[in-house]
Amino acid sequence: MNKQAGPATGDGTVGKALEVLDRVAAVGRPVRFTELLADSTHPKATLYRLLQTLVSQGMLAYDDTAQTYSLGIRLVRLAHAAWRQSSIAPIARPFVSALSEEAGETVHLAQLDSGQVLYVDKRNPSNAIDMFSQAGKVGPAYCTGVGKALMAFLEPSDLDHVLRKQSFYAYTPETLNTEAKLRADLDKIRQEGVAFDREEHEPGIICIAAPILNSKGRPIGALSVTTSTQRKSLDELMSIRPALLETATKIAAAVEDWQFPA
Structure with a gap:
């Protein structure tokens, strides 16, 4: 049975993508899709689409061999910029x-x-x-x-x-x-x-x-x-x-x- 999407937060796709980023960061190590899906409020297809978008934008990195997701280099650059500016x-x-x-x-x-x-x-x-x-x-x-x-x-x-x-x-x-x-x-x-x-x-x-x-x-x-x-x-x-x-x-x-x- 497909999972039901969580209640709308008003943040749309951006908010959903940030939730996924937070989840990957919270694990503290490269994480598999099945692990993310286990406690996700998003349906499988939605979660996969969000992950693919984050990977294509450099916010996440995907290891084909281990089949795991980790924080991407673009996110690191943004973090350093935030550190300098705010x-x-x-x-x-x-x-x-x-x-x-x-x-x-x-x-x-x-x-x-x-x-x-x-x-x-x-x-x-x-x-x-x-x-x-x-x-x-x-x-x-x-x-x-x-x-x-x-x-x-x-x-x-x-x-x-x-x-x-x-x-x-x-x-x-x-x-x-x-x-x-x-x-x-x-x-x-x-x-x-x-x-x-x-x-x-x-x-x-x-x-x-x-x-x-x-x-x-x-x-x-x-x-x-x-x-x-x-x-x-x-x-x-x-x-x-x-x-x-x-x-x-x-x-x-x-x-x-x-x-x-x-």
């Missing part, structure tokens, strides 16, 4: 690199994206530690240092909107898994100017983070210095606070005339 990363990179060298720890640069944290750059020292975040990855805002630093300085109405998008899933025993707990922490962050990840997203991973604010006090990004509990304590991370805040201020000044999407 991210603070290219401007911030020298400052991020300098902070990573000074601190001897991993430094993340992030922005808010639809209520989540989008990591736009990551600089590792020579003794990097393994963790979830990578440039291009999306993570939860409510249990990451950069996410909380960003949320703490949003306008009240914007904060309400972002909070409605949080899952408050308890990743660890330290996760702030209710809105009330998070709001209390955000109040403290506004007072102190820095946020902490106290093993709230990953066991053993801690960080100190600061918002990057424009001249109107609007957060345009956030910066964090991340380490493991085997290397440093939260108190020891506090020693990095002056350098972290100085770096955030330098980045804000460098991007002051840059225009970013809302």
Whole structure:
């Protein structure tokens, strides 16, 4: 029996094609047609047609031998263009690199994206530690240092909107898994100017983070210095606070005339 198409979203063929792209990207490896069809809302013929169009446009690549689809080179070029044009990363990179060298720890640069944290750059020292975040990855805002630093300085109405998008899933025993707990922490962050990840997203991973604010006090990004509990304590991370805040201020000044999407 043919599958029934999902409810119309108003985005037409473009929206359907983007859904397929998202699905291929989410798998994280080359994927077969049968795998995509298994949880697709589109009929077999529609899915095949969308895949063929994406391949012909270079958004997907098809391996004849393995009979698998993967993200195409055109999509990579578009991603790099977006990184240059709508991210603070290219401007911030020298400052991020300098902070990573000074601190001897991993430094993340992030922005808010639809209520989540989008990591736009990551600089590792020579003794990097393994963790979830990578440039291009999306993570939860409510249990990451950069996410909380960003949320703490949003306008009240914007904060309400972002909070409605949080899952408050308890990743660890330290996760702030209710809105009330998070709001209390955000109040403290506004007072102190820095946020902490106290093993709230990953066991053993801690960080100190600061918002990057424009001249109107609007957060345009956030910066964090991340380490493991085997290397440093939260108190020891506090020693990095002056350098972290100085770096955030330098980045804000460098991007002051840059225009970013809302």
